[in-house]
Amino acid sequence: MSFSTLGLSTELIKVLTEQNYTEPYPIQSAVIPAVLKGKDILAIAQTGSGKTAAFVLPILEKLQGQAPLENRFIKVLVLVPTRELAIQVNEVFALLGSRQMVRLKTMAVYGGVSINPQMKNLMGVEILVATPGRLLDLVASKVVHISEVKILVLDEADKMLNLGFKEEMTKIFEMLPLKRQNLLFSATLGKDIESINEFLLRDPVKITAEEEEGKNLNLISQIAYKVSEEKKGPLLRYLINEKKMEQVLVFTSSVHRADAVVVKLKANGIEAFAIHSKKSQSARNEALRRFKTGKIKVLVATDLISRGIDIKFLPFVINYELPRSPKDYIHRIGRTGRAESAGNAISLISPDEEHHFRVIQKKMKKWVDFIDAEGLDLSGADKS
Ligand code: AMP
Numbered sequence: 001m002s003f004s005t006l007g008l009s010t011e012l013i014k015v016l017t018e019q020n021y022t023e024p025y026p027i028q029s030a031v032i033p034a035v036l037k038g039k040d041i042l043a044i045a046q047t048g049s050g051k052t053a054a055f056v057l058p059i060l061e062k063l064q065g066q067a068p069l070e071n072r073f074i075k076v077l078v079l080v081p082t083r084e085l086a087i088q089v090n091e092v093f094a095l096l097g098s099r100q101m102v103r104l105k106t107m108a109v110y111g112g113v114s115i116n117p118q119m120k121n122l123m124g125v126e127i128l129v130a131t132p133g134r135l136l137d138l139v140a141s142k143v144v145h146i147s148e149v150k151i152l153v154l155d156e157a158d159k160m161l162n163l164g165f166k167e168e169m170t171k172i173f174e175m176l177p178l179k180r181q182n183l184l185f186s187a188t189l190g191k192d193i194e195s196i197n198e199f200l201l202r203d204p205v206k207i208t209a210e211e212e213e214g215k216n217l218n219l220i221s222q223i224a225y226k227v228s229e230e231k232k233g234p235l236l237r238y239l240i241n242e243k244k245m246e247q248v249l250v251f252t253s254s255v256h257r258a259d260a261v262v263v264k265l266k267a268n269g270i271e272a273f274a275i276h277s278k279k280s281q282s283a284r285n286e287a288l289r290r291f292k293t294g295k296i297k298v299l300v301a302t303d304l305i306s307r308g309i310d311i312k313f314l315p316f317v318i319n320y321e322l323p324r325s326p327k328d329y330i331h332r333i334g335r336t337g338r339a340e341s342a343g344n345a346i347s348l349i350s351p352d353e354e355h356h357f358r359v360i361q362k363k364m365k366k367w368v369d370f371i372d373a374e375g376l377d378l379s380g381a382d383k384s
Contacts, residue, residue: 002023003021007033007061008032009064015097025209027049027054027207027209030043031058031207033058036058040182040183040201040203040204041055041182041184041201041207043184044188044189046331047156047187051155051209055153060104062151063104063127065102072122074125076151077130077151078129081156081160082159083110084288090107090129105126107129109135111131113282115138119141119143122143122144133168139172151180152181156185157196161190182202188327220344221342222368223344223346223368223369223371224346224347224348225370225371226372227348227374228351231378232348235376236348240265243316245315247294249311249318250317251321252320255274258274258300262298265298273287276304277304292311300320314336315344316336317333318346319332321353322360329360329364
């Protein structure tokens with residue numbers, strides 16, 4: 001199957017060719033024609049499945065050539081759970097729409113940064129990617145109107161609910177016009193998602209992109225090190241040096257630990273930066289940008305960014321500590337092995353974590369080989 005059979009115009013196909021999207025992923029083959037036909041969508045899809053382009057492409061196609069609405073009335077609203085995802089989805093709109101005759105104005109709005117520049121820039125926007133709280137603030141200030149929205153997208157809807165956005169989402173739904181197209185994307189299908197489905201969607205086309213998740217996991221080579229808690233730091237530095245890692249995302253379970261790991265890495269001459277909820281939004285954006293462009297070698301993160309963030313060709317993910325939920329483990333390691341390139345996920349497992357790691361492996365239906373770090377000479381890992 002090729003993109004040209006899905007009903008997309010040549011400007012969009014041109015960008016896809018430039019981006020080396022040679023053929024559509026299954027979710028794209030299913031979603032793109034259905035959206036073009038005006039259908040509602042309920043898609044169970046993880047990051048890595050190609051879900052973003054699955055909704056971005058047909059939206060760009062549909063809006064092309066349409067007259068804009070009155071100023072500050074947006075046509076497309078994409079709700080997302082995090083600021084990082086808002087920025088990323090907006091970038092995909094900008095990139096895939098870059099060859100269209102008339103460029104559609106798209107924008108991301110999210111909390112944690114000053115609202116004033118967002119208020120000013122909303123002029124003329126047709127596609128808005130927003131986190132729920134900030135959207136409500138902007139609507140209350142009357143700088144954007146959502147009463148004429150033609151297409152609503154909920155991206156990572158389950159995460160939005162987990163983060164406690166239910167009330168904000170309900171308020172937003174009440175302000176939308178009755179007649180519109182709804183596209184719901186969620187990594188899981190729970191009771192809450194079912195109830196949104198019943199309440200929001202009209203006779204949706206249902207799509208599950210589960211296969212892609214399995215395919216993705218198979219692209220990731222996983223390994224675990226048995227290591228005492230005190231030796232995790234030296235082991236991390238040993239691995240970075242030994243495997244000559246140029247770009248690695250390290251996960252910790254707390255903000256405090258993320259900062260501590262960075263301090264130690266820097267003290268030993270390894271350029272690193274922490275990204276977590278206590279960092280300002282501009283520091284987070286800057287760190288992610290520098291990491292993506294290879295300016296920072298090691299990014300140490302909490303689960304804040306384990307989902308939704310797409311880093312092209314990231315070769316290594318290290319779990320310095322395990323996450324509580326097996327799902328988060330899969331999301332974390334899913335940062336590597338993306339877009340059909342191989343990846344490596346390494347977990348540092350202390351004796352206290354061994355039982356929990358067994359639970360995770362069972363859930364993931366994959367067993368991971370262990371190496372005992374006791375047998376490694378970690379003395380060369382540190383400068384001091
Ligand atoms: P997503 O699931 O939307 O986060 O996308 C995962 C990754 O797959 C992104 O890096 C996209 O650029 C890439 N991608 C999406 N669709 C395709 C495609 N048809 N061919 C190649 N890469 C793709």
